Amino acid sequence: MAALLIAIGNVFRRDDGAARRVLELLGPLPGARTVEVMQLSPEMAEDIAAAGRVVFIDADVNPGPARLEPAGSPSASRSPLAHALHPEEALEYARRLYGFQGEAWICRVPGTDFSTGEGLSAEAETNAREAAGLIRKLFR
Amino acid sequence: MAERILINTVTRVEGHAKVSIYVDDAGEVSSAQFHVVEFRGFEKFVEGRPFHEMPGLMSRICGICPVSHVLASSKAGDRLLGVEVPPAAVKQRRLVNLAQILQSHALSFFHLSSPDLLLGFDSDPARRNIFGLIDCEADFARRGIRVRKFGQRIIELVGGRKIHPSWSTPGGVQTRMGAEARDEIAAGVPEALESVKLALDRLKSVLDSFPVEIEHLGNFPSLFLGMVSPRGEVEFYDGVIRIGDAEGNIVADGLDPLRYYTYLGEASEEWSYMKFPFYKPLGYPGGMYRVGPLARLNVAASTGTPLADRELREFKQRSRGAVCQSFHYHLARLIEMLHCVERIEELMVDRELMGKRVRARAGQNQNEGVGACEAPRGTLFHHYVVDDDGVMQKVNLLIATGQNNLAINRAVTQAAQRFVRPEAIQEGMLNRVEAAIRCFDPCLSCSTHALGQMPLEIDVRNSRGEVVNRYRRGR
The missing domain is CATH 1.10.645.10 (Cytochrome-c3 Hydrogenase, chain B)
Structure with missing residues (x-):
């Protein structure tokens, strides 16, 4: 089954657009489809469920290097805002409604500047490159 | 001892807000306020932009109802072109x-x-x-x-x-x-x-x-405002404004949406960034009105489609006058x-729908244009003033949720007075206060793409402003 890479973020909020930069750096990956969204929504559950492997790429407000980690379960204590899902919640939709059983990863790309405007900070650019490297390894 | 209970942040609505519940010295809820704590400033920062850019810019106001803003903006632009x-x-x-x-x-x-x-x-x-x-x-x-x-x-x-x-x-x-x-x-x-x-x-x-x-x-009496067709049917794109009262009487009909400012006023309060529109003939805050689905169905005689009309007839039987319960x-x-x-x-x-000609082209022919349509949450007005070069000089946006602001505050107070017992707060009580807000489906702005946590916090404060109890849910 095909892989699905979902880049989440708003390129007009500077480092929030880091995930899209990761896709640019990656270029085409064999057997993988890419989607760019400002935010995750429940309607994506069907597409996620149809993939054998899904990688969510998202900017992160917490500092540190880029990370690629298996997706967990959504926090039970969270009050979900259905119009802006976290990756774990989008996955949960896919699992519970459409029986998703594939592999799921979250690639976090830390940034430092989420103000209004375009272009990444130097830190986010570095992290985007690291993130692209991590994802390439996953697909080798 | 007077207290204030703070719900911060309201969950399962679009955007950021909080609720303050004020408790009097007798321990009873005296009032409540629905604060909108984010500021967008779209009306200001589009000044100086060419009016042709406006639909694209206005689309960014909201991620849930961008189409309404694009349409109201385009319609204001239609007026500026005069086509x-x-x-x-x-x-x-x-x-x-x-x-x-x-x-x-x-x-x-x-x-x-x-x-x-x-x-x-x-x-x-x-x-x-x-x-x-x-x-x-x-x-x-x-x-x-x-x-x-x-x-x-x-x-x-x-x-x-x-x-x-x-x-x-x-x-x-x-x-x-x-x-x-x-x-x-x-x-x-x-x-x-x-x-x-x-x-x-x-x-x-x-x-x-x-x-x-x-x-x-x-659940309270108010005016209801919505767009209707010339036949009095529900109309979402282009019609006249009808205003009805709680008894089901039509208070005003055939109002020109392009002249909204002659019958709608906009007040402000220092504790909220959201405006408080009102029906001018009844003044502020007596001119409180509701917009959106409840209002539209209250003021329309029919929907114009068979299945919805059957439901509308049943809906109207829920009250002898207008249906005043926001729950509906x-x-x-x-x-x-x-x-x-x-x-x-x-x-x-x-x-x-499939016609070949989809755009009338013209130069600017007017310096002022208003566009109005029905958004999911109610009637939306965009009002633009441009100079002779088509550059935006002044913008006024009258948003549906803003028009429900007085009613939302009234609903929050009513729900708090009925359900909240300050001496023994339970989550279900506060959820009902939030539910009163969710009836209106307020859209405070999801396009800000909020970062960080969205907790629900309730602070109980005494008259000296000290927190005597704190309630927190979620993250």
């Missing part, structure tokens, strides 16, 4: 507005409000969400997602993308609609219709379980969804 928009473009705009109302209402009902309605206001908050609903009613939840997806797909097929489409422009739209798009939309109608009918039946089957909530979550926004929302699907089906066989 008649080609019928095919009008039909495209109507189609996309219907799709947006359908998808937005689906989000409100299935994702945000159904957990309360189908799982119960006092059910475990950790499960009182869409996942809890999926566990109990997976097919219902799946249908809700697919209805919303159908609406979004229409927006994408016609407008180019699901969120922030900007295909509509002063004078019309940018592209013709293709037959493939039409056929795909037509193929999706039967399932959407079936799902909305099932949801409507499901809601009606549980309504009797909530007599206390129906009575106390925003949920029911009104579903009736409008039914109407939207019916109208979408009609448009699929409308030859004008």
Whole structure:
């Protein structure tokens, strides 16, 4: 089954657009489809469920290097805002409604500047490159 | 000892807000305020931009109802050009507005409000969400997602993308609609219709379980304002303004939306960034009015489509005058969804929709233009003043949620007074206060793409401002 890479973020909020930069750096990956969204929504559950492997790429407000980690379960204590899902919640939709059983990863790309405007900070650019490297390894 | 209970931040609404509940020295809730704590400033920062850019810029106001802003903006631009928009473009705009109302209402009902309605206001908050609903009613939840997806797909097929489409422009739209798009939309109608009918039946089957909530979550007399067609039917794209009162009388009819400022005033309060519009003849705050699904169905004589009309007749029997219970926004929302699907089906066989001419081109012919339409949450007005070079000089946006501001505050106070016991706060009490707000489905702005945590906090403060109790939910 095909892989699905979902880049989440708003390129007009500077480092929030880091995930899209990761896709640019990656270029085409064999057997993988890419989607760019400002935010995750429940309607994506069907597409996620149809993939054998899904990688969510998202900017992160917490500092540190880029990370690629298996997706967990959504926090039970969270009050979900259905119009802006976290990756774990989008996955949960896919699992519970459409029986998703594939592999799921979250690639976090830390940034430092989420103000209004375009272009990444130097830190986010570095992290985007690291993130692209991590994802390439996953697909080798 | 006077106290203040603070709910910060309200959950399952679009945007950021908090609620303060004030407790008097006798320990009773005296009042409550719904604060909007984010500032956007769109009206200011678009000054200096060419008016042709406005639909694209206005689309960014909101990620849930961008189409309404694009349409109101385009219509204001139509006035600045002074042109008649080609019928095919009008039909495209109507189609996309219907799709947006359908998808937005689906989000409100299935994702945000159904957990309360189908799982119960006092059910475990950790499960009182869409996942809890999926566990109990997976097919219902799946249908809700697919209805919303159908609406979004229409927006994408016609407008180019699901969120922030900007295909509509002063004078019309940018592209013709293709037959493939039409056929795909037509193929999706039967399932959407079936799902909305099932949801409507499901809601009606549980309504009797909530007599206390129906009575106390925003049940009060007010004016109601909505757009109607010349025949008095529900009209989402282009009509006249009708205002009705709580007894069901028509207070004003045939009002020109382009002259909204002659009958609608805008007040402000220092404790909220959201304006407080009012009906001028009754002054502020006596001129409180409600907009949106409840108001639209209250002021319209019919919807103009058969299935929705049947539901509307039943809806109107819920009261001798207007239906004043804000709780019935949920029911009104579903009736409008039914109407939207019916109208979408009609448009699929409308030859004008596929017309070749989709844009009237002209230079600027006016310096002032107003555009109005019905957004999912109520009537929306965009008012632009430009210089002779078409550069924006002044902008006023009258947003649906803002027009419900006085009513939302009234609903919050009523719910708090009925349900909150300051000496023993329970989560279900506060959830009902939030539910009073969610009836209106307020859209405070999701396009800010909020970062960070969205907790629910309730601070109980004494008269000296000291926190004597704190309640926190979620993250």
